[in-house]
Amino acid sequence: MSEPMDPDRLRRLFAEAEAALTPVAPPLAKITARAARRRIRRLAVVWASGITAAAAVTAVVLAVNLVGVRSAPDSSPPAPAVASSPSAVGSKSSVPTPGSAPASRPGTAAAASGPPVASTPAAPTPAAPGMRWVSQDFGTDEPSLSLQVPASWTPHHAFVGQTGGTEWVNPADPDQRVAVVLGGCMSCQQPELTRDPTVRTWLVDSTGSLIQPGEAAIQWTSVTDDGQQGYFTDTAHIDDFCLNGDSSNPAWGQTHEPHVALGYVHLVQKPIVEPAEVFAWAPTDIAQTVIASVTLGAPTPTASTS
Amino acid sequence: MGVRHSTRQTETDAAAEVDLAEVYVAHYRQMVGLAAFLLGSALEAEDVVQDAFVKLAGRRLNDPDNAVAYLRRTVVNACKDTARRRTVADKHARTLTVPRPGAGADELAEPAFDRAELVVALRKLSPRRRQVVVLRHYCDLGEAAVAELLGISVGAVKSLASRGLAELAQTMEARDE
Numbered sequence: 001m002s003e004p005m006d007p008d009r010l011r012r013l014f015a016e017a018e019a020a021l022t023p024v025a026p027p028l029a030k031i032t033a034r035a036a037r038r039r040i041r042r043l044a045v046v047w048a049s050g051i052t053a054a055a056a057v058t059a060v061v062l063a064v065n066l067v068g069v070r071s072a073p074d075s076s077p078p079a080p081a082v083a084s085s086p087s088a089v090g091s092k093s094s095v096p097t098p099g100s101a102p103a104s105r106p107g108t109a110a111a112a113s114g115p116p117v118a119s120t121p122a123a124p125t126p127a128a129p130g131m132r133w134v135s136q137d138f139g140t141d142e143p144s145l146s147l148q149v150p151a152s153w154t155p156h157h158a159f160v161g162q163t164g165g166t167e168w169v170n171p172a173d174p175d176q177r178v179a180v181v182l183g184g185c186m187s188c189q190q191p192e193l194t195r196d197p198t199v200r201t202w203l204v205d206s207t208g209s210l211i212q213p214g215e216a217a218i219q220w221t222s223v224t225d226d227g228q229q230g231y232f233t234d235t236a237h238i239d240d241f242c243l244n245g246d247s248s249n250p251a252w253g254q255t256h257e258p259h260v261a262l263g264y265v266h267l268v269q270k271p272i273v274e275p276a277e278v279f280a281w282a283p284t285d286i287a288q289t290v291i292a293s294v295t296l297g298a299p300t301p302t303a304s305t306s
Numbered sequence: 307m308g309v310r311h312s313t314r315q316t317e318t319d320a321a322a323e324v325d326l327a328e329v330y331v332a333h334y335r336q337m338v339g340l341a342a343f344l345l346g347s348a349l350e351a352e353d354v355v356q357d358a359f360v361k362l363a364g365r366r367l368n369d370p371d372n373a374v375a376y377l378r379r380t381v382v383n384a385c386k387d388t389a390r391r392r393t394v395a396d397k398h399a400r401t402l403t404v405p406r407p408g409a410g411a412d413e414l415a416e417p418a419f420d421r422a423e424l425v426v427a428l429r430k431l432s433p434r435r436r437q438v439v440v441l442r443h444y445c446d447l448g449e450a451a452v453a454e455l456l457g458i459s460v461g462a463v464k465s466l467a468s469r470g471l472a473e474l475a476q477t478m479e480a481r482d483e
Contacts, residue, residue, distance in 0.1 A: 003472065003475060004468055004471035004472045004475060005471045005472070005474045005475035005478070007443055007471070010424075010439075010443045010471065010474070011443060011444075013423070013424040014339075014343070014424065014443065014444045016422070016424070017343070017419060017422040017423075017424045017425055018339045018444075020348075020417070020418040020419040020422055021335070021338060021339060021342055021348055021351075021419050022348075023334070023335055023338040023348070023351075023352055023355075024352070025330070025334045025335070026356065028326070028327055028330050031326075031330070031356065031359045031360055031363055032326070032363050034356075034360045034363075035360045035361075035363030035364045038360060038361075038364060039364055
């Protein structure tokens, strides 16, 4: 490697070469105009990006909502009027009034299939003190039911009805229960099922005694004009669900006195007419809160409709 | 409140315009020189510097010194990008056997700057050595300033400058002979 070039000589060479440069500086206005156009282009890009991002977020939200609706039809039960009203909770009325019914109760239901599944829905409205929201799914194409149950009560599978259901049992007092079943027989007493209030089908009470047709064992209050939804009070303490002699049912032969027995029924139509029932054997205020909180969810769509 | 903000904004804009004009007048030619020595081409240098001033005009100018430093950094980075693009273009030009502009008869059309002895010698340096030599001895920046601008250590600046000067001397001696 030869000796480094003398810096002074280098500066002279730079100066000589620079002298050969004849730059033509454009007017500053041209520069600033280009800067303005560049700023507008960048703003346009930012706006376009923002709009694209907003559209993407909206699409994602819509997709998530769509998936949520299809997979969790009962995730948004409305706030029950009775559950949030202290005076109503303390009421001695044995039958919840139609006005205290949950706001959303679709009048139709879809086909029945698949086993019942209990879950905990994400409810937008807070549960009453000491209560929590739960959901009972009856399978594909079935409407699900959402309701509030005492927070400390433990869920068990209920071997009742056509497809069974779930019971939430008070650990401190097994006579206190909330049951959600599909196909229970209590609604055989529902006048709208037979379309003739004078005709009653038979029922078996907790002692095995037969309740004869025509005996007024249950008081009904319909909450829809088509009679597909209603509340009932079991005045004769028919505490089981027409168990068909199934001795494996843990509820068989049990009595729940002195607790009030309140219930809610929604009739599903397909493939056969059968009831989705909610029973609450509990102190009056708890039973009323449970029954008044019942909300009919949208049916879970089948694969062919989704 | 809004009026005060608006007034202050107008004052800032005015100051920014004044600064830009001052910087433009005082440094345009030097920036063209910097770009021209880095690129070895007077024509490309003017494009690069005009783009750099457009970028500068889009920014708030609070301190003229910072503005010049920003401008210099923009020019150096733009020269790197231009050199990179040129390398790719040259590669494809060779692949397609398209003669380069400036070869043969076209050489007469090459600006005098591009044919200057120093510019030809600078082209033979590695990009990093060329940057250090030009910034140190044409822009008269200190070693620390060059190191900061190029993102290298001061030791590397010293080494690159020393080897760059040696290589320049060797190239120019060989050309003289």
